[in-house]
Each structure stands twice: as C-alpha cells, then as structure tokens.
Amino acid sequence: MTSSDIRPGPEAGPGRHIPTADDYARMETDDRFIELRRRYRSFAFPMTVAFLAWYLLYVLMSAYARDFMDTKVVGNLNVAFFFGILQFVSTFLIAYLYSRYANRRLDPLADELNRDLGGRQ
Amino acid sequence: MNGTVTVLAASADTRRGLTIGLFAVFIAITLYITFWASRHNKTAADYYAAGRSFSGFQNGLAISGDYMSAASFLGIAGLIALYGYDGFLYSIGFLVAWLVALLLVAELLRNAGRYTMGDVLAFRMRQRPVRTAAGVSTIAVSIFYLIAQMVGAGALVALLLGIRTGETFLGMNVTTAKNVTIVIVGALMILYVTVGGMRGTTWVQIVKAGLLMSGAILMTLFVMAKFNFNPSSLLGAAAEQSGKGDAFLNPGLRYGAGDWKTKVDLISLGLALVLGTAGLPHILIRFYTVPTARDARRSVNWAIGIIGGFYLLTLALGFGAAALVGTNAIRTANPGGNTAAPQLAEELGGGPGTTGGAIFLAFIASVAFATILAVVAGLTLASSSSAAHDIYANAIRSGDVGEKDEVRVARIAALVIGAVSIVLSIFAQNLNVAFLVALAFAVAASANLPAILYSLFWRRFNTRGAVWAIYGGLATAVILVIFSPVVSGKPTAMISDKDFAWFPLENPGIISIPAGFFFGWLGTVLSRERDDVKYNELEVRSLTGAGAH
Numbered sequence: 281m282t283s284s285d286i287r288p289g290p291e292a293g294p295g296r297h298i299p300t301a302d303d304y305a306r307m308e309t310d311d312r313f314i315e316l317r318r319r320y321r322s323f324a325f326p327m328t329v330a331f332l333a334w335y336l337l338y339v340l341m342s343a344y345a346r347d348f349m350d351t352k353v354v355g356n357l358n359v360a361f362f363f364g365i366l367q368f369v370s371t372f373l374i375a376y377l378y379s380r381y382a383n384r385r386l387d388p389l390a391d392e393l394n395r396d397l398g399g400r401q
Numbered sequence: 402m403n404g405t406v407t408v409l410a411a412s413a414d415t416r417r418g419l420t421i422g423l424f425a426v427f428i429a430i431t432l433y434i435t436f437w438a439s440r441h442n443k444t445a446a447d448y449y450a451a452g453r454s455f456s457g458f459q460n461g462l463a464i465s466g467d468y469m470s471a472a473s474f475l476g477i478a479g480l481i482a483l484y485g486y487d488g489f490l491y492s493i494g495f496l497v498a499w500l501v502a503l504l505l506v507a508e509l510l511r512n513a514g515r516y517t518m519g520d521v522l523a524f525r526m527r528q529r530p531v532r533t534a535a536g537v538s539t540i541a542v543s544i545f546y547l548i549a550q551m552v553g554a555g556a557l558v559a560l561l562l563g564i565r566t567g568e569t570f571l572g573m574n575v576t577t578a579k580n581v582t583i584v585i586v587g588a589l590m591i592l593y594v595t596v597g598g599m600r601g602t603t604w605v606q607i608v609k610a611g612l613l614m615s616g617a618i619l620m621t622l623f624v625m626a627k628f629n630f631n632p633s634s635l636l637g638a639a640a641e642q643s644g645k646g647d648a649f650l651n652p653g654l655r656y657g658a659g660d661w662k663t664k665v666d667l668i669s670l671g672l673a674l675v676l677g678t679a680g681l682p683h684i685l686i687r688f689y690t691v692p693t694a695r696d697a698r699r700s701v702n703w704a705i706g707i708i709g710g711f712y713l714l715t716l717a718l719g720f721g722a723a724a725l726v727g728t729n730a731i732r733t734a735n736p737g738g739n740t741a742a743p744q745l746a747e748e749l750g751g752g753p754g755t756t757g758g759a760i761f762l763a764f765i766a767s768v769a770f771a772t773i774l775a776v777v778a779g780l781t782l783a784s785s786s787s788a789a790h791d792i793y794a795n796a797i798r799s800g801d802v803g804e805k806d807e808v809r810v811a812r813i814a815a816l817v818i819g820a821v822s823i824v825l826s827i828f829a830q831n832l833n834v835a836f837l838v839a840l841a842f843a844v845a846a847s848a849n850l851p852a853i854l855y856s857l858f859w860r861r862f863n864t865r866g867a868v869w870a871i872y873g874g875l876a877t878a879v880i881l882v883i884f885s886p887v888v889s890g891k892p893t894a895m896i897s898d899k900d901f902a903w904f905p906l907e908n909p910g911i912i913s914i915p916a917g918f919f920f921g922w923l924g925t926v927l928s929r930e931r932d933d934v935k936y937n938e939l940e941v942r943s944l945t946g947a948g949a950h
Contacts, residue, residue, distance in 0.1 A: 299941075299948045301934050307945070308937040316944055324504040332675070335497045339671035342490060342652040343664040350651040355633030356640065360486055360652050367493045368709055374500055375705045379698060387695060390945045397947035 297398025307397060316389045323381050331374055338363055416759040417562050417570070423767035427612075428589065431605045431774070435593050438601035445804040446950070448598035448811060449516035449786050450689040453950070457696040459607060461703020464687050466606030467779040468495075468678075468704070469613060469711055471553050471772050472838050477712070478745075479738025481719020482731050485639070485649035487656055488719055490667070492712035494674025499708065501679040501850075503701040508694035509857050509943035510685060515950045517783075518682045519791035522852050522871075525935030526864040529796045534871040536791040538848045539682040541875060542841050543784035544822060546683075547777055549837035551826035553739075554586045554773045555579035556834075560740055561766035580827050586777060587823035593778040594785065594815040599690060602778045609775035614707065616768040617714040620742070623749040624721035635717065638724035649723070666906045670839070673910030677842030680849030683783035694946050718742055725749070737834075743769070781822075785815035832895060836887050839908055840878070847874035847913035851921045857943060860936045862925050869924030874917025881909035 299307075307313050341349055342360065349360035442448055455463070470476075473495065480488030514520035519535030559578050562570060570578055593602055628635040636650055643649040656667040678684060688697045722731060722741040725748050734740045743765050747753055750761030789811035794802045852870040855862040881904050882888065890900035906912075942948045 299938075301938065304938040304941045304948075305934065307941045307947075313941065313945070317940070320944060328501070328504050331497065331500050335493075335675055336668075336671070338493070339490070339668055343656065343667045346651060346653055350647070356636040356650060357633050358650055361636070361650065364486075364489050364493055367497060368713065371497050371500060371705060372709060375503055375702050378504060379702055382695075382698060390694075393941075393945040394947045397941070397945065 299397045303397055307393065310393070312389060313393055316386065316393065319385050319389070323378065323385075327374060327378065331370065334370060335367065338367055415756070416763055419759060419763035420562060420766045423763055424770055427608075427767055427771050427774075431589075431593065431608065431771075434604045434608070435597035435601040438597040438604060441600060442598045445516070445808050447600065448808045449686075449790065451598070451600040451603055453690060453692050454600075455603060455690045455696075457691060457699025458703050459603070460687060460691050460696070460700035461707060462610045463603045463606040463690070464684065464700055464704040465707040465711070466608075466610035466613070466775045467683060467687060468708060469610070469772065470550060470776045470838075471557065471769055472549070472834070473712075473715070474613060474617075474772055475557065475739045475742050475769055476737075477715045478718040478722060479731070479735070479741040480655070481716065482722040482726070482741035483728060483738040484655040485643060485645065485720075485723070486652050487654050489716060490652070490656075490671070491674065492715060494671050495678070496705070496709050496712055498675045498678035499701060499705045501676065502684070503698065503705070505857070506679045506685070506853060507688050507697045507701050510853070511688045511691070511694045511697040512946045512949040513857070513939055513943040514689065516686065516689060516790045517787045518685045518849065518853070519787060519795070522856050522867055523791075523795070524856065524939050525932045526867050527930075528799065531864055531867045532791040532796040534868045535852075536787045536796065538844065538871050538875055539787035539791070540784045540818070542680075542682060542844050542849070543780045543787075544818070544825070545837050545841040545844070546681075547780045547784070547818075547822045548826050548829055548832070549834045549841070550773055550777050550780070551583050551586055551822060552830055552832060552837075553834045554770075554777075555583045555826070555830060557739065557769060557773070558582040560735060561743060561762075561769065579830065583826045584823055586773060587819050587826070589774055590777040590781050591816055591819035593774075594781045594819070595812045599686075599782060602775075602782050603687075603690060605778055606775045609771045610707065612768050612771050614711060616765055617711055617718065620721075620746060620749060620765070621714045621717040624717050624725070624745070627721075627725070635720055635724060639720040641724075643723050643728040645728075662905050665911065666908055669906050669908040669911035672914055673839065673843045673846050673908055676846035676850055676910070676914055678845075680845035680853060681841070682787060682845075682849070683779045686783050686786060687779075689950075694949070718745060721745055781815050781819055784818050785811050788814035788818065836882075836895070840882055843878045843882070843908060843910050843913055844875055846910060847878045847917040848872075849874075850914075851917040855921050855925070857939070859925075860933065860940075861931060862921070863928050863930040863932070865928035865930065866921045866923075866925030870917055870921030873920025873924075874913060877916040878909045878913040881906075881913055885909065 351359045353359060353362055446452055477488055477492050480491060510521050513524055518539055519532050522535045523531040556579065559575055573581060593605055628638065640646055640649040645654065648654060656663045691697055691700055719741065722745040726744045731738055731741045731744060734744060743762055746765035747758040747762040751757035789807055793810045794800060794807045848871045851874060852867050855866060855870065884902055884904045885907055886894060886902045887907050888894055888902065889896045890902035891897065
C-alpha cells in the first residue's frame with residue numbers, strides 16, 4: 281500500500297477478500313447478523329444501564345445518605361467501605377460474565393459471518 | 402514546617418544518590434528498548450499500532466501503564482491519607498469506567514478503526530470537518546493531561562529529591578531543578594515516541610506497569626504485616642492518627658456535609674470519572690495494537706484486573722500512610738498529600754535517617770518517575786498520531802499522502818507537541834494539577850464519548866451531529882471550568898484576587914456531558930445527510946470484524 285485512503289478501507293492481504301458495499305448490505309439483512317446484533321445488544325445495553333445505575337446509587341448515597349453509610353458493620357468497617365468494595369466486586373463480575381457470554385454466544389457467530397465475508401480465519 | 406519536611410530530606414545525599422541512580426537505570430533500560438523497537442518499525446501500522454502484534458495480556462499491562470498516572474499512584478494514596486474515605490471515591494469511578502470501554506467501545510472500535518479515534522468518528526462522515534474536530538479534541542484532551550503530568554513531574558522530583566526552597570542541588574535552586582526536570586521528562590518522551598513509535602512506547606508502559614505493581618504490592622505487604630493482615634485494625638489506627646476519628650472512615654471529609662454545592666459537585670465528578678475513560682484518545686488507540694477484537698476484549702479484562710487490584714492496594718497505602726506517618730506529617734510535607742506514598746515507603750524501610758528507609762524511598766521515587774514517563778509518552782503518541790493521521794493526512798491532504806510521508810509528519814508532530822508542552826508546563830507551574838486532569842476527563846466525557854457512541858450505534862448520526870457533539874461538548878466543558886470556582890473567586894483558585902465564577906461547581910460534567918449528547922442529537926436532526934451504505938459497513942464490520950485492519 282503506497283497511499284493512505286480517504287476513508288479507512290480494509291488493507292489487502294494474501295488470501296483475503298475485501299468485502300464490497302454490496303456484501304455489507306447483504307449481511308446487514310442476513311438473519312444470522314440480525315441475531316448477532318440482537319445477542320450483543322441484549323447483553324451490553326441492559327448491563328450498561330444496570331452498572332451505571334448501581335454506581336450512581338453508590339455516588340448518591342455517598343452524598344445524601346451519610347448516616348446510613350456511616351453505620352459500622354464489622355469492627356471499624358462501615359457500610360460505605362463494603363459498598364465501595366462491592367463496586368469492585370461487581371466490576372470484576374460483570375467483566376467476567378460479559379467475556380463468558382461473548383465467548384459462547386458472540387464469537388462463534390461473528391467468526392462464521394466473518395468467514396462468509398472472506399475475512400480473517 | 403521545616404521539622405517535618407526534613408522527613409524527606411534526611412540522609413539527603415545517600416538518598417539522592419540512590420534515587421538518581423535508580424532513575425538512570427530505568428532511563429537506560431527504556432532507551433535500550435526504544436532503540437531495539439525502532440529496528441522493527443517499518444510501516445505506518447508499525448509506527449501507529451505496533452504492527453497490531455501485542456497479545457491481550459501485554460496490551461492489558463500497557464493499558465494499565467498508560468492509565469495509572471502519578472495522579473493515581475501518588476494522588477489517590479495522598480487523598481486517602483488526607484481525607485480518608487473520600488479518596489476512595491476516585492478509585493471507584495476510575496475503575497467502573499472500564500466497563501463502558503469493555504461493553505460498548507473497545508471491540509467495536511478495534512474492528513472499525515485503524516490508527517486513531519478519528520477513524521471511527523469519520524467512518525461514515527464527510528472527512529474534513531469530522532477529522533479536524535476529532536484532531537482538535539484529541540490534541541486538547543491530551544495536552545491538558547500532558548501538562549498536568551509534566552507540572553506534576555517537576556514538583557514531584559524536586560520534592561522526592563528533597564530540594565527545598567533556599568537550598569541548591571548540583572548548583573540548582575528549586576525553580577531551576579523543576580524546570581530541568583520538565584525538560585528532561587519532555588526530551589525523553591519525545592525520544593520514546595519519535596524513535597520507538599507505538600512499539601517502543603508500549604514496552605515502556607509494560608515495564609512501568611510491572612514496576613508500579615511490584616512496588617505497590619511490596620508496600621502493601623509491609624503495611625498489612627504491621628496490622629496482622631486485619632483491615633479493621635488498619636482503618637482503626639488510620640482514623641486515630643488522622644485526628645478526625647470516625648469521620649475519617651465516612652464519606653464527607655472532602656465533599657463536606659451541609660452545602661448542596663459540594664454534594665452536586667461530587668455527583669458531577671462521579672459522572673466525569675465514569676464516562677471520561679472511554680473517551681480518552683491515548684487509551685482508545687491502545688486497542689489498535691492487538692490483532693483482533695477478541696484480543697481487545699482480553700486487554701480490557703486484564704486492565705480491569707490490574708487496575709482494580711492496584712486501586713485496592715492504594716487503599717492500604719493511603720490508610721497505611723495515615724496510620725503510620727500521620728495525616729499532619731503528610732500535610733506539612735505537601736498540602737496536596739502527594740508525598741504520602743514516598744513518606745510511607747521511608748517509614749516502612751525503617752524510618753527517616755535509616756539506610757532501609759533511604760533505599761525504599763529511592764525505589765518508590767523512581768517508580769513514580771517511571772510512571773510519569775510512561776504516561777506522557779502515551780499522551781504524546783496519541784496527540785501526534787491524530788495530528789498526522791486525522792489533520793494532516795486526511796483533513797489537509799484528503800488522504801493523498803504516502804505512508805512514509807505520513808509517519809514523518811507524525812514524528813515531527815510529536816517533536817512539536819512535546820516542545821510546546823515543555824514550554825507550556827514551565828509557564829503553567831502554578832496551575833492546579835488536579836484541575837487539568839479533571840478538565841481532560843470532563844472534555845473526554847462531554848466531547849468524545851457522545852460522538853463515539855452515536856457513531857457506533859445510531860444509524861441516523863451524520864457529519865453535523867459529529868461536529869456539533871465534539872465542539873459543543875468541548876466548548877461547554879471548557880467555558881464552565883473557566884467560570885467555575887477553580888479559576889476565580891476562592892482563596893485556592895488560580896486567580897484568587899478576582900471573582901468571575903458564576904458557575905457554582907468545580908466539575909462541569911453534570912452539565913457538559915448531557916450538553917455533548919444534546920448537541921450531537923440536535924446537529925444530526927438539523928441536517929438531512931444520511932449514509933445508510935456506510936452505516937451498514939460500519940455495523941457489520943464492527944460486530945463481525947470482516948474487513949477490519
């Protein structure tokens with residue numbers, strides 16, 4: 281490749297077919313693609329709403345529910361401390377759940393469609 | 402004040418020698434890596450994206466190295482040491498933010514783009530206006546962040562070497578020492594980026610992430626051992642030594658109770674932290690260094706694990722510093738608390754004046770220095786890549802430019818941006834560092850994130866929408882900050898003798914983030930442009946990887 285294209289287009293490579301606009305348009309209405317998009321969005325969108333709401337609850341309670349947050353649970357550890365630690369736990373958990381979901385429900389279908397379009401693998 | 406500052410100046414000559422020796426070792430290793438990396442850089446994809454050859458784990462480490470700035474290592478540990486619980490709020494926002502990147506941005510961006518954030522924003526738009534807007538916003542965010550890091554570096558190195566006002570070191574007074582530090586940091590980052598490109602910069606970040614994690618783990622083990630690995634006794638001792646008692650463990654010391662403004666400010670900050678990360682250009686371009694979207698996902702997972710683990714460690718460091726060094730001793734050494742971690746290291750090594758204390762302090766000081774270098778290199782790379790790829794190659798030359806020419810311009814841009822930041826940082830030394838970082842996050846969340854999300858998920862989104870989202874979000878955030886109490890009207894403000902602060906909050910996020918989304922929507926519906934063919938391509942490509950670079 282000697283010149284940079286105006287719009288980022290696929291780089292040519294050995295054994296790779298570059299999908300055309302028609303290929304993309306056909307895939308856009310393919311039932312398998314519609315299913316892939318549904319699977320992705322039905323996990324990612326509600327989960328985003330959920331963790332943002334959970335995080336905002338934490339921030340709002342830090343600002344407006346300080347008496348409750350100050351309640352001691354064990355020794356010197358209070359509700360605020362455990363609530364904060366739970367934000368870490370939920371972040372790790374959601375990352376794990378999404379990866380497991382993607383490995384099982386998204387990647388195999390995405391690979392199949394990618395092969396159909398002549399891409400990598 | 403002198404009594405406690407000598408904590409850092411004790412056995413000054415030994416410690417300075419050790420610290421400078423360790424700095425030198427780190428610089429030598431990273432320069433070797435940089436020159437080694439440069440021999441593997443042949444194409445534009447090598448320079449911008451390290452040939453997309455890193456593994457998910459390597460990139461996860463590099464992302465952590467890029468993200469955990471001195472602000473998080475020294476800053477958060479210091480905030481916890483001074484304000485107790487409220488410092489913890491920062492780390493939670495900085496961590497949860499990664500879920501936005503994981504679920505909505507990383508994989509789709511990896512498949513759709515090539516070298517820069519602008520690639521995705523301009524995918525289905527008219528190139529010139531959108532590329533220009535993406536370049537302006539990338540450079541603005543990166544420069545705010547860059548100046549914050551470099552000003553911090555100057556202050557920090559002077560402090561870590563224990564050079565006090567009225568004292569000289571190698572014939573330099575404090576001001577000269579700070580300026581010399583800024584110039585050295587600037588020269589090194591220019592060298593890493595222009596010579597090593599993305600490959601060299603990535604390795605510097607990997608080495609730094611390893612060093613930072615080792616240092617933090619080591620210190621945490623020392624701290625926890627002193628409290629029989631019982632978090633409750635650590636917190637109890639911290640609360641006692643802080644002089645604040647139980648209030649130290651509750652929310653509200655920094656974001657004070659009573660006044661409605663501080664509470665709304667807390668929410669505004671929380672929003673900017675959680676939504677800013679996925680709009681930081683120097684983080685986004687890291688996703689291009691791996692071969693597939695799946696590796697991009699793995700990188701984020703590793704980054705979440707490493708960064709989350711690190712923030713849990715800063716909890717032990719911050720409360721440990723409060724318990725063992727004492728909040729007052731920390732505040733006297735540095736009012737912002739930035740020396741809490743180094744002071745804790747000295748205490749853990751055996752206390753001021755001991756060889757163990759000097760060695761541990763020198764080690765942690767050089768880790769902090771490595772941290773700054775890796776972050777500024779990442780920022781210089783992101784802004785110079787965007788200047789060359791978005792503004793020069795695509796907006797000015799309409800894509801009619803050779804690969805060699807483009808990389809040459811990227812190197813020149815890195816040199817110019819680096820030089821400009823050195824000069825700005827020297828003149829901006831009185832700026833509040835936290836203010837610059839907050840501004841960078843607010844602009845990233847208000848200008849970049851709305852444009853990225855609309856680009857990826859909204860078919861109707863178009864050129865006017867993208868341009869309005871970026872400039873609208875950028876302008877709202879910057880204007881609100883200029884008229885906020887951070888800039889004027891308070892004794893702690895930048896311009897304390899004038900008052901033009903009509904905006905009551907320190908962080909603009911709660912207004913400017915919705916504004917960015919609103920302008921993006923408004924611009925889109927006011928324009929009739931719509932490109933279904935390109936949106937089909939973007940959507941299929943981002944989800945399946947077909948046709949991805």
